[in-house]
Amino acid sequence: MAYIDNILFVLLLVAGFGFFAKNVKKLVRNIKLGRAEDRSDNPSARWNNMAMIALGQSKMVRRPVAGILHIIVYVGFVLINIELLEIIADGVFGTHRLFAFMGGFYNFLIASFELLALGVIVAVVIFWLRRNVIKLWRFAHGDLKGWPKNDANYILYFETVLMFLFLTMNAADHYLQGVGFGHYHAAGSFPVSGFISPLFNGIAPETVEIIERVCWWLHITGILIFMNYLYYSKHLHILLAFPNTYYAKLEPKGKFENLDSVTAEVKLMMDPNADPFAAAPATEGDVPAKFGASDVQDLSWVQLMNAYTCTECGRCTSSCPANLTGKKLSPRAIMMKTRDRVEEVGKNIDANNGTFVDDGKSLLNDYITPEELWACTTCNGCVEACPVNIDPLSIIMDMRRYLVMEQSAAPTELNGMMSNIENNGAPWQYSQMDRLNWKEEL
Incomplete structure (x- = not known):
C-alpha cells in the first residue's frame, strides 16, 4: 500500500509521455506529406538563426511591449519546468524535495522560479487584457475567430492556473516546514509564496498537507495535459520554433526559386545555335509531376512545418499592405x-489505414481562394515580420504558379501581359520592330 502513490505517478507519466509521443509521430508524418526539399546548406548560419531568433527572441522585441512580456512568459515557463525533474524524481522514488541537498543554490533556484512565476502571471494578465479588453486590431481581425481565438485564451488560463498551483504548493510546503510537520524539512527560499503561507495559520497541518499534495498532483498533471494539448494548439510553436528557424530560407527574401525544367527551356530558347523546334534535354527528376501547388502534398515539408509553427500572432497580417x-x-x-x-489529409490517412483517399477537396479553392493569392504584392512584409521565420509568400507563389502554369487561370491583365511578352518581347502590345523607337527621341 505504501507504494500506491508511486505506481499511480509512474502510470500517469507513462500515459502522458506515451500520448505525447503518439502526437509527435503523427506530426512528423503529416509534415513529411510535403515534397522533399534540401535545407542542409550553411549549417553555421542556420544554428545562428536558431540561437538568435528561436532562443534569443530577437524578432519578438521589435514590438517591445509584446516582446518583453513574451520573454518573461517564455523564460519563466521553461525555467520553472526545470523543477519537473525534481517533481518526477520525488514522484517515482517517494521522496520530498530530493534536490535540497544543493543547499544555497537550491534556495536560489526556488526563489528564482517563484519570482518568474509571479512575472508569468502578470504578463499573462496583460496579454489577456490586450486580447479581450483593449482588443488590439490583430487579435480582433476577422480571420481570428472561433477556435483560434478561444485557443489563445485557453492557453492564458492554463498558464495562470499552473503558476497559481505552483505557488500554492510552495506556500503550503513553506508553512509545513515552519511548523516542523512530518517530513517537511527546511528547504528552499520562498519570496512570493512566503506571503501566501500565513493564510494557512489556524488550519490543521494535516489539512495543509492535503492542500500541498493536491496542488502537487494537479501541477504535474496539468503540465502533462498542457504538453499534450500543444499538438492541437497554436502553442505548438514552443517546440517547432527551433527547427523552423534552423531550416528557414537563407537567401535574400526577394530571391524567387525557378523550376529547373523551365530554366532549361529558357536557356534552350536563348541559345542561337539551338534548334528552335527541339525540346529541352530531359534530365532525371527535372520535370515535376505538377507545376506549382494545388494541395498540401505539392508543398514542401518546410512549408508544412511553417504552417504548424504559426503562432497566429498576426504580425504578418498587420504588416501586409494588401490586407x-x-x-x-x-x-x-x-x-x-x-x-x-x-490535418484533414492526416485524418483521411488515419481513417483509411495509412492511405490517402481522394476526398474531392484541395487547398486551392476549398481553403484558399485565387482572390487571396492574387491580392499579394510579393513585398515580403509578412516574412520579415514573422517572429519565427515563417514564409507565407512561398506558399502563395507556389499556388500562383499552379494557377498560371497548370490552369492558365491568371487575371486577365496578367494573361495579356504574358501574351505580349511571348509575342512581342515586351509587356506592351506593339511590334518587336518598334521596340527601339524610343531611342529616336534622344
Missing part, C-alpha cells in the same frame, strides 16, 4: 488554412 487596404488576403489565414488542410 491593410481591404483586400481579402491575410498571411496568417494562409498559414492557418494550410495547417487545417494538412
Whole structure:
C-alpha cells in the first residue's frame, strides 16, 4: 500500500509521455506529406538563426511591449519546468524535495522560479487584457475567430492556473516546514509564496498537507495535459520554433526559386545555335509531376512545418499592405488554412489505414481562394515580420504558379501581359520592330 502513490505517478507519466509521443509521430508524418526539399546548406548560419531568433527572441522585441512580456512568459515557463525533474524524481522514488541537498543554490533556484512565476502571471494578465479588453486590431481581425481565438485564451488560463498551483504548493510546503510537520524539512527560499503561507495559520497541518499534495498532483498533471494539448494548439510553436528557424530560407527574401525544367527551356530558347523546334534535354527528376501547388502534398515539408509553427500572432497580417487596404488576403489565414488542410489529409490517412483517399477537396479553392493569392504584392512584409521565420509568400507563389502554369487561370491583365511578352518581347502590345523607337527621341 505504501507504494500506491508511486505506481499511480509512474502510470500517469507513462500515459502522458506515451500520448505525447503518439502526437509527435503523427506530426512528423503529416509534415513529411510535403515534397522533399534540401535545407542542409550553411549549417553555421542556420544554428545562428536558431540561437538568435528561436532562443534569443530577437524578432519578438521589435514590438517591445509584446516582446518583453513574451520573454518573461517564455523564460519563466521553461525555467520553472526545470523543477519537473525534481517533481518526477520525488514522484517515482517517494521522496520530498530530493534536490535540497544543493543547499544555497537550491534556495536560489526556488526563489528564482517563484519570482518568474509571479512575472508569468502578470504578463499573462496583460496579454489577456490586450486580447479581450483593449482588443488590439490583430487579435480582433476577422480571420481570428472561433477556435483560434478561444485557443489563445485557453492557453492564458492554463498558464495562470499552473503558476497559481505552483505557488500554492510552495506556500503550503513553506508553512509545513515552519511548523516542523512530518517530513517537511527546511528547504528552499520562498519570496512570493512566503506571503501566501500565513493564510494557512489556524488550519490543521494535516489539512495543509492535503492542500500541498493536491496542488502537487494537479501541477504535474496539468503540465502533462498542457504538453499534450500543444499538438492541437497554436502553442505548438514552443517546440517547432527551433527547427523552423534552423531550416528557414537563407537567401535574400526577394530571391524567387525557378523550376529547373523551365530554366532549361529558357536557356534552350536563348541559345542561337539551338534548334528552335527541339525540346529541352530531359534530365532525371527535372520535370515535376505538377507545376506549382494545388494541395498540401505539392508543398514542401518546410512549408508544412511553417504552417504548424504559426503562432497566429498576426504580425504578418498587420504588416501586409494588401490586407491593410481591404483586400481579402491575410498571411496568417494562409498559414492557418494550410495547417487545417494538412490535418484533414492526416485524418483521411488515419481513417483509411495509412492511405490517402481522394476526398474531392484541395487547398486551392476549398481553403484558399485565387482572390487571396492574387491580392499579394510579393513585398515580403509578412516574412520579415514573422517572429519565427515563417514564409507565407512561398506558399502563395507556389499556388500562383499552379494557377498560371497548370490552369492558365491568371487575371486577365496578367494573361495579356504574358501574351505580349511571348509575342512581342515586351509587356506592351506593339511590334518587336518598334521596340527601339524610343531611342529616336534622344
